[in-house]
Amino acid sequence: MNKAIFLLVSVSISMFAEDGASIYAQNCQNCHGDDGKKAALNKAAPIAGWDKAKTIEALNGYKDGSRNTTGLGKIMTPKVKTLTDEQISAVSEYIATLK
Numbered sequence: 575m576n577k578a579i580f581l582l583v584s585v586s587i588s589m590f591a592e593d594g595a596s597i598y599a600q601n602c603q604n605c606h607g608d609d610g611k612k613a614a615l616n617k618a619a620p621i622a623g624w625d626k627a628k629t630i631e632a633l634n635g636y637k638d639g640s641r642n643t644t645g646l647g648k649i650m651t652p653k654v655k656t657l658t659d660e661q662i663s664a665v666s667e668y669i670a671t672l673k
């Protein structure tokens with residue numbers, strides 16, 4: 575692979591990861607814990623290591639108000655409503671890396 579393209583790809587991948595981590599730290603960590611293992615408000619299942627697609631599906635469900643697994647779906651809605659598709663994708667990618 576061309577060296578310049580390789581560098582560009584590596585840089586954008588690391589920026590993407592960082593973005594997901596900061597979105598998580600600012601919007602999610604309080605309830606879901608440092609590493610996604612906390613049961614949010616003693617209700618939600620721990621989300622650490624969830625498959626990216628599964629997290630995206632859940633977050634979009636909260637965004638449009640259709641998901642509600644423990645009766646607290648309305649708590650999640652405002653947390654994801656302001657996130658763009660790109661931000662939802664980035665934070666879901668980050669959650670998949672949590673062990």
Ligand code: HEC
Nearest residue numbers: 601602605614615618619621632642643644645646647653
């Ligand atoms: C105010 C506390 C709070 C914050 C902040 C919060 N959540 Fe949640 N989260 C919850 C609760 C409570 C539920 C369970 C909702 C329900 O009944 O469906 C939940 C559910 C989830 C689920 C589905 C879990 C399951 O068991 O189905 C995912 C994934 C999730 N949250 C991710 C996030 C992400 C990503 C963020 C940040 C953008 C975030 N949450 C911010 C409280 C919070």
